[in-house]
Amino acid sequence: MTELRRLMRAEWIKLRSLRSTKWTLVALVLTTVGLGALISAETAAHWSHSSLIDKRTWDPTNSSLAGTAFGELAVAVLGVLAITAEYSSGTIRSSVAAAPRRTPLLVAKALVFGGVSLAIGELISFVSYFIGQSLFSGHAPISHIGDPGVIRAVAMTGGYLALVCLMALGIGTALRHTAGAIAALVGVLIVLPSVFAALPTGLQNAVERFMPEQIAASSTGAVLPEAHYFGPWTGLGILLLYAAIAMGAGMWRFTRRDV
Numbered sequence: 001m002t003e004l005r006r007l008m009r010a011e012w013i014k015l016r017s018l019r020s021t022k023w024t025l026v027a028l029v030l031t032t033v034g035l036g037a038l039i040s041a042e043t044a045a046h047w048s049h050s051s052l053i054d055k056r057t058w059d060p061t062n063s064s065l066a067g068t069a070f071g072e073l074a075v076a077v078l079g080v081l082a083i084t085a086e087y088s089s090g091t092i093r094s095s096v097a098a099a100p101r102r103t104p105l106l107v108a109k110a111l112v113f114g115g116v117s118l119a120i121g122e123l124i125s126f127v128s129y130f131i132g133q134s135l136f137s138g139h140a141p142i143s144h145i146g147d148p149g150v151i152r153a154v155a156m157t158g159g160y161l162a163l164v165c166l167m168a169l170g171i172g173t174a175l176r177h178t179a180g181a182i183a184a185l186v187g188v189l190i191v192l193p194s195v196f197a198a199l200p201t202g203l204q205n206a207v208e209r210f211m212p213e214q215i216a217a218s219s220t221g222a223v224l225p226e227a228h229y230f231g232p233w234t235g236l237g238i239l240l241l242y243a244a245i246a247m248g249a250g251m252w253r254f255t256r257r258d259v
Contacts, residue, residue: 064129076167079172082113
């Protein structure tokens, strides 16, 4: 435990000292909150012209968190750079020399970067929610923080961002290349859902529900998801499994290959 605390302290210093991580965190806040507010304002302005179907399925909680779709890319970059920046600069050799047992080193990195992503993710999720409801007020129906499912939805949004960071860290550790890891994440988070959207409806629904993006959409709303999508807690379990698989793959390569 003493070794883990020492390594976590070192990872915290790295996080605070690297300019790339600071700018990535700034991008996370600006994209999630800023774009979420912009989308909410646009939705509120055109609410009166919305179709009857859109009004019946209206979920003000989920709509106020629309910026998450953009923020996930920023937090994915953060997770990738947490490890690939050390490979590109060569400082990974110093890190491994200071911590010959590599498993605690990667665990410490996951705890620090995952923890920071969770804390900031929760903060900006609640900020986005309250900004969104204030923009909807007077134009469209709103939700309240005490309504059924609202706190769960907002909290899961922050949790989703933290899990994306861990998935990115695992993939970055396995690939050891910034561009390759980011490309892989963009493919999973953005490209694949677009490809599946072109499939026949039955096949699309069967496959799409396993995509992280769709799981997040189903988990971060107070209104129950459609029947062919996973429920919030099942979706959270699947995301945890994805993060565990990615970190497991990264750990396997990190502990078995030279730096």
